[in-house]
Amino acid sequence: MSQSLAQTRCLAIRARFDAAMGRDDAYRAAGAQVAALTHDLSGEPWARGLLEPAVGLCALVRGEAEQAANAFAAALDVARDRQVRNPEVVPHYGDLIEALVMAGRAGDAIPVLQALQHRANESGQGSALAIAARCSGMLAPTDGFEPHFASALDEHLRSRQPFEEARTSLLLGERLRRIDLAISARLD
Numbered sequence: 001m002s003q004s005l006a007q008t009r010c011l012a013i014r015a016r017f018d019a020a021m022g023r024d025d026a027y028r029a030a031g032a033q034v035a036a037l038t039h040d041l042s043g044e045p046w047a048r049g050l051l052e053p054a055v056g057l058c059a060l061v062r063g064e065a066e067q068a069a070n071a072f073a074a075a076l077d078v079a080r081d082r083q084v085r086n087p088e089v090v091p092h093y094g095d096l097i098e099a100l101v102m103a104g105r106a107g108d109a110i111p112v113l114q115a116l117q118h119r120a121n122e123s124g125q126g127s128a129l130a131i132a133a134r135c136s137g138m139l140a141p142t143d144g145f146e147p148h149f150a151s152a153l154d155e156h157l158r159s160r161q162p163f164e165e166a167r168t169s170l171l172l173g174e175r176l177r178r179i180d181l182a183i184s185a186r187l188d
Contacts, residue, residue: 008037012050019058020163027058049078053092056099065103072096093119094131094164098171101138109139126159134168137175145175 015030034051056071072095079090093116100109113135120128130152137148149172156165 004037008034008050011037012054015051015054016057019054019061022061024058027054031055049075052078053095056092056095060095060099060102063102065099068099069096069103069105072099091127091131094135097135097138098167106139109135113139126155126157127161127164130155130159130161130168131164134164134171138171142179146172149175 011030011034015027015034018024018027018030031051031054034054052071052075056068056075059065059068059071072092075092076090076096079092084090093112097109097112097116100106100112113132116128116135117132120132133148133152133155137145137152140148149168152168153165153172156168
């Protein structure tokens with residue numbers, strides 16, 4: 001049983017990476033293996049939530065915000081059921097916030113951000129603090145988002161997670177682009 005669980009966790013991580021890279025065929029293959037293994041592990045509480053982060057990330061990459069939000073919320077439900085509070089162990093708070101913002105549900109993201117900030121401050125871990133700052137920047141008004149992103153990029157220097165740092169840079173770039181488009185529209 002423990003080897004199957006370890007194999008399932010590894011395949012779920014692989015599915016998440018494949019989803020992030022947009023490799024749909026590889027994501028689906030790893031996901032099918034995870035689904036088959038989790039069927040055998042139905043008594044293992046973690047099995048229920050292993051694939052959800054990959055499903056969510058694949059949906060997020062495709063722009064399917066509601067599906068992504070549902071998957072990340074399911075992954076966080078499993079963590080809550082198991083009483084896992086460390087945002088480094090369950091890093092899907094930021095994913096859920098991004099999906100909710102993308103879906104136009106910023107108000108629903110606020111309590112998730114509050115939980116993430118609390119847990120990030122509790123842990124003091126750079127990656128969690130960076131993701132909390134990034135999400136604060138995503139939810140901040142136009143005249144106040146840049147300091148949050150600057151803080152996130154500073155925290156990324158401590159955490160050394162290039163994928164999350166790239167996501168922060170991408171989301172900052174998107175906010176800046178929207179401002180430029182709004183300014184250009186006003187000038188035209």
